Amino acid sequence: MMHSVLDRTSMIGVIGAGTMGTGIAQLAAQHGHKVVLYDASNEALVNARTTFSKVFARLVEKGALTSQEAEEVKRRITFADTLRGLSHAKLVVEAIVEDMAVKQGLFPPLANLVSATCILVTNTSSLSVTALATATQHPSRVLGVHFFNPAPLMALVEIVPWTGTPEETVIAVAHLIRGWGKKAVRTKDTPGFIVNRVARPFYTEALRIYDEGLADHATIDWAMKELGNFRMGPFELMDMIGNDINFKVTETVFQSFFYEPRFRPSLSQKKLVEAGMLGKKRNRGWYNYALHAENAQPQKNAALGDAILRRVRAMLINEAAEAVLQKVASVEDVDLAMTSGVNYPKGLLKWCDELGVASVVEELSRLQSEYQDERYRPSPLLKRMAREGKQFYA
Numbered sequence: 001m002m003h004s005v006l007d008r009t010s011m012i013g014v015i016g017a018g019t020m021g022t023g024i025a026q027l028a029a030q031h032g033h034k035v036v037l038y039d040a041s042n043e044a045l046v047n048a049r050t051t052f053s054k055v056f057a058r059l060v061e062k063g064a065l066t067s068q069e070a071e072e073v074k075r076r077i078t079f080a081d082t083l084r085g086l087s088h089a090k091l092v093v094e095a096i097v098e099d100m101a102v103k104q105g106l107f108p109p110l111a112n113l114v115s116a117t118c119i120l121v122t123n124t125s126s127l128s129v130t131a132l133a134t135a136t137q138h139p140s141r142v143l144g145v146h147f148f149n150p151a152p153l154m155a156l157v158e159i160v161p162w163t164g165t166p167e168e169t170v171i172a173v174a175h176l177i178r179g180w181g182k183k184a185v186r187t188k189d190t191p192g193f194i195v196n197r198v199a200r201p202f203y204t205e206a207l208r209i210y211d212e213g214l215a216d217h218a219t220i221d222w223a224m225k226e227l228g229n230f231r232m233g234p235f236e237l238m239d240m241i242g243n244d245i246n247f248k249v250t251e252t253v254f255q256s257f258f259y260e261p262r263f264r265p266s267l268s269q270k271k272l273v274e275a276g277m278l279g280k281k282r283n284r285g286w287y288n289y290a291l292h293a294e295n296a297q298p299q300k301n302a303a304l305g306d307a308i309l310r311r312v313r314a315m316l317i318n319e320a321a322e323a324v325l326q327k328v329a330s331v332e333d334v335d336l337a338m339t340s341g342v343n344y345p346k347g348l349l350k351w352c353d354e355l356g357v358a359s360v361v362e363e364l365s366r367l368q369s370e371y372q373d374e375r376y377r378p379s380p381l382l383k384r385m386a387r388e389g390k391q392f393y394a
């Protein structure tokens, strides 16, 4: 496919004026693009207009923009109540509801009304980019660009070509996204891409430790923060994300990998969701957020804390290594995704080098022999590297 160069003069179309679509539209407009925002719901468009007014007023208040700059950025965003409003876009970002059938219904009419060189990207978190692309007439123009929430602030973007995406399209899109101040990593079209896959053990292994009664949630959070330097503990983070959303992502990744035991969800998290203890948004989750509520205090036992950290970290490193082995992403991109996407204190593969690959394999083998559970199988890549005395970084 021939396509035009993407630069500041390229008009950007955004479909879906919800959480992600408004953030992406704001981001593109702040970087000089004319943006057309379309939503099937008029109410969503009205709300988006209000959101922009508030957001830009706040940016002026904080001194991030002058009021004249804010006016200019706002003027660059226009609203469309039909898909036809996007016909002059050079790149269209789809950020509508996470439903394959609805998305597949959108792409063919969209592809028919934009120019032949217009690139179509989906912001899906969990659906197959390949299945979406191949539902359109010219699948080579479709790829995934996964922003994180809130899109204007989060540093990372995952670029997700499928096997039919021409290399020059990947390069042009990555260049554009880097120009928007983002760190762009490249990932194969596989469930959870990099971040939502590699981060799973942070939650699921913490939940296993909790389920077995080896430690309570406050102690596990303490160990990961105090000894592991993670910014938040797994249980605090699950409460912040929402246990319903976090559980759903784990369940989706588990099912998408044909019930791979490494991704097995936790029954206690499911119970929490069933009980409506969704986390901060409901004032109740693993912790009680009500004013003056008494929460359990961590058991600050160094040996226990160290065992917790070693176990969760070994599982995280194992997942990062599997992603590299299965060519989901490069060593550098896996580390960059986890440090800039979810603020891990260190790249997992760099951390593996520092700990010694052999010691990580040893930890995993110990767990595997103890539990006789395939979930703890050390990645063949780690075993091979340990045998050959290799490291991820020279």
Ligand SMILES: NC(=O)c1ccc[n+]([C@@H]2O[C@H](COP(=O)([O-])OP(=O)(O)OC[C@H]3O[C@@H](n4cnc5c(N)ncnc54)[C@H](O)[C@@H]3O)[C@@H](O)[C@H]2O)c1
Pocket: 015, 016, 017, 018, 019, 020, 021, 038, 039, 040, 041, 044, 094, 095, 096, 097, 098, 099, 102, 106, 123, 124, 125, 126, 146, 147, 148, 149
């Ligand atoms: N919210 C997040 O944290 C997050 C992060 C990364 C990616 N995503 C992905 O981004 C996409 C959007 O998520 P969101 O949280 O912004 O959703 P949202 O519910 O806030 O917004 C979706 C919008 O799409 C509109 N819409 C639905 N069907 C439409 C159609 N056929 N045509 C036009 N508009 C339509 C709705 O009216 C709504 O305004 C999803 O694919 C989601 O998986 C979300």
